[in-house]
Amino acid sequence: MTANKPTVTIDVVSDVVCPWCYLGKHRLEKAVAAVPEIDVAIRWRPFQLDPSVPPEGMDRAEYIRAKFGSVDALKDGHKRLTEYGHEVGIDYRFDAITRSANTIDAHRFVRWAAEAGKETQAVERLFHAYFSDGRDIGDHTVLADVAGEIGLDAAVIAERLKGDEDRDAVMAEIQEAYQLGVTGVPTFILDRRYGVVGAQSVETLVAAIRQTAAKQNEPVA
Numbered sequence: 001m002t003a004n005k006p007t008v009t010i011d012v013v014s015d016v017v018c019p020w021c022y023l024g025k026h027r028l029e030k031a032v033a034a035v036p037e038i039d040v041a042i043r044w045r046p047f048q049l050d051p052s053v054p055p056e057g058m059d060r061a062e063y064i065r066a067k068f069g070s071v072d073a074l075k076d077g078h079k080r081l082t083e084y085g086h087e088v089g090i091d092y093r094f095d096a097i098t099r100s101a102n103t104i105d106a107h108r109f110v111r112w113a114a115e116a117g118k119e120t121q122a123v124e125r126l127f128h129a130y131f132s133d134g135r136d137i138g139d140h141t142v143l144a145d146v147a148g149e150i151g152l153d154a155a156v157i158a159e160r161l162k163g164d165e166d167r168d169a170v171m172a173e174i175q176e177a178y179q180l181g182v183t184g185v186p187t188f189i190l191d192r193r194y195g196v197v198g199a200q201s202v203e204t205l206v207a208a209i210r211q212t213a214a215k216q217n218e219p220v221a
Contacts, residue, residue: 006213007039011189013177014123015049016106016137019081019092022127024186024199026088031205038213044114044123046107046170047177047185053102057138063100084199096134105161107170109143112160113152121150191216 012028014021032040053063064071078094085092106126113122125146129135135142140161148154180189188196188205190212196205 005037005039006216007041008209008212008216009041009043009191010209011043011045011192013045013047013182013187013189014185015047016103016110016123016126017101017130018047018049018185019078019094019131020199021186022090022092022131023081023084023088024188025123025127026085026090027199027202028188028205030088030202031209034202034206035209038209040209042120044110044119045177045189046103046110046173047182047187048103048174049185050100051102053100053138055102055104055138057099057101057136060097060100091132093132093134096132097130098134099136099138101130101136101138103138104167104170105140105143106137108161108166109147109157111166111170112157113147113150116152118150118152122146125150 010028012021012025014024028042032042050067061071064074068074074094078092082092082094084090110119110122110126113119126137129142129146130137137143137146140158143161144154144158147157177187181195184197186197186199188200188208190196190208193215194208194212196208200208
């Protein structure tokens with residue numbers, strides 16, 4: 001971080017199969033670019049939109065029908081998201097998604113990517129793989145391939161995924177999010193003091209970052 005500049009840490013609670021989280025990530029990046037007077041450190045925290053999805057995932061159309069009644073139930077929402085996505089450089093291709101994934105292993109992979117300083121790259125690549133390429137990000141082969149795409153050793157990641165390494169740690173983080181009152185994602189927690197819920201506008205996020213930096217010298221209530 002830079003001397004003489006305030007630093008705001010943002011914990012982003014999200015799930016990599018959440019389209020609003022993908023939108024929120026890109027809006028946050030634009031907000032960070034708009035506040036060069038502040039150093040912003042971003043940390044990604046796991047969440048599961050639907051922990052009932054089996055480890056092997058399930059057919060996407062079947063999942064949507066079971067949860068929402070029909071595939072068409074999401075049509076309007078997907079159209080709106082596609083339009084929002086174009087504004088920030090996201091190419092949503094919802095028709096390409098064929099599997100609904102359980103994301104615990106994807107979150108484990110993000111955790112390992114963080115060890116190499118590639119956490120944000122991993123998150124972005126997983127979002128793109130799922131929402132633009134229609135890849136099954138619950139599949140270990142896909143996760144290993146994504147690892148290779150961001151410069152990690154795909155074979156090492158594939159081997160780590162075979163076991164239960166960090167599964168309990170990821171689950172504990174998800175439980176912590178529940179205990180903090182997180183019920184929907186994305187949720188942006190600034191300096192562990194203030195929360196912004198949802199894929200808010202760039203302007204809203206800029207204001208939140210600046211307000212957090214300005215209040216850093218105030219005591220916690």
